[in-house]
Amino acid sequence: MDLGLRDAAVVVNGGTKGMGRAAAECFAADGAKVCVLARGQAGIDETVAALAALGSPDAWGVSTDLTSRPSVEAAFAAVGERWGSCNTLVNAAGPVDVGIGAFDAIDDDEWMATFDIGTLSAVRCVRAALPLLRAAEWARIVNVSAHSTKRQSPEIVAYTAAKAAMTSLSKNLSVWLAGDAILVNTVSPGSFLSAGMVGYLEALPAERGVDPHSLVDAMRVIGEDFGHPAHLPRAGDPAEIGPVIAFVGSRVNSYMTGANVNVDGGSDFC
Numbered sequence: 001m002d003l004g005l006r007d008a009a010v011v012v013n014g015g016t017k018g019m020g021r022a023a024a025e026c027f028a029a030d031g032a033k034v035c036v037l038a039r040g041q042a043g044i045d046e047t048v049a050a051l052a053a054l055g056s057p058d059a060w061g062v063s064t065d066l067t068s069r070p071s072v073e074a075a076f077a078a079v080g081e082r083w084g085s086c087n088t089l090v091n092a093a094g095p096v097d098v099g100i101g102a103f104d105a106i107d108d109d110e111w112m113a114t115f116d117i118g119t120l121s122a123v124r125c126v127r128a129a130l131p132l133l134r135a136a137e138w139a140r141i142v143n144v145s146a147h148s149t150k151r152q153s154p155e156i157v158a159y160t161a162a163k164a165a166m167t168s169l170s171k172n173l174s175v176w177l178a179g180d181a182i183l184v185n186t187v188s189p190g191s192f193l194s195a196g197m198v199g200y201l202e203a204l205p206a207e208r209g210v211d212p213h214s215l216v217d218a219m220r221v222i223g224e225d226f227g228h229p230a231h232l233p234r235a236g237d238p239a240e241i242g243p244v245i246a247f248v249g250s251r252v253n254s255y256m257t258g259a260n261v262n263v264d265g266g267s268d269f270c
């Protein structure tokens, strides 16, 4: 299906790894111009080369710390200078090494750090991108949240709360921006074997017998550590969610806004 993305201007934060990267690749393969935002320059360089090879006519990236307002504003100033408008903003970055632990293991600093990358990163990007989205002929925002907001997870309470705030932000924005014809939706992943997930699995003690690159082992660990089983007996590969994010963020999605799309291997009623 042609998603109507040829020459569309797309910004993907967290676009160098995991699900953000998978989405960036789908946008690129459909002919969109793609800009990725992440901190690591090496990851940006490697991603930009891959996106160009996939067919993105103007793939590029900006080293950005999404927890810094000046850094985010500088990134979108660069996007404005280069493109003048933005069709699609994907907020895919999120907490990886913060917000993990039960309530009594997490202090104020960790709560703040979790909300900083888990929620405020998207707030900063939307704020900075709004003039560019409003200048575009059509515009979409896709916020990547988490299925754990529906199940609740005492072992990752701060992470889950930050993601629930992200989902609420998304819904509010969909109402507020409907008059501007900017469609805002949430995509909620289940358990995906992303770079962040591989890092978590690699840090587990050897006696747990986990292959950090096994989708089946990843699902077993998520079930054991966080109580998040799924009907499909494995985690997802990021390549399985990229096309969903690309569709939701495309021109073809013309009548869905304020939705929260689960891509979770069927975990809602486990």
Ligand SMILES: NC(=O)c1ccc[n+]([C@@H]2O[C@H](COP(=O)([O-])OP(=O)(O)OC[C@H]3O[C@@H](n4cnc5c(N)ncnc54)[C@H](OP(=O)(O)O)[C@@H]3O)[C@@H](O)[C@H]2O)c1
Pocket (backbone or CB within 6 Å): 013, 014, 015, 016, 017, 018, 019, 020, 037, 038, 039, 040, 041, 043, 064, 065, 066, 067, 092, 093, 094, 095, 096, 117, 144, 145, 146, 147, 148, 188, 189, 190, 191, 192, 193, 194, 195, 196, 197, 238
């Ligand atoms: N993996 C899962 O099972 C799962 C489940 C539910 C929800 N999610 C959510 O899905 C989203 C994608 O997760 P993922 O696991 O695919 O991610 P990932 O593989 O860990 O990749 C994270 C991306 O975000 C960038 N990033 C992280 N912190 C940043 C910062 N402060 N400033 C700028 N860029 C930053 C990283 O690049 P740099 O390190 O170079 O900055 C990288 O490109 C996240 O919002 C996550 O919370 C994940």
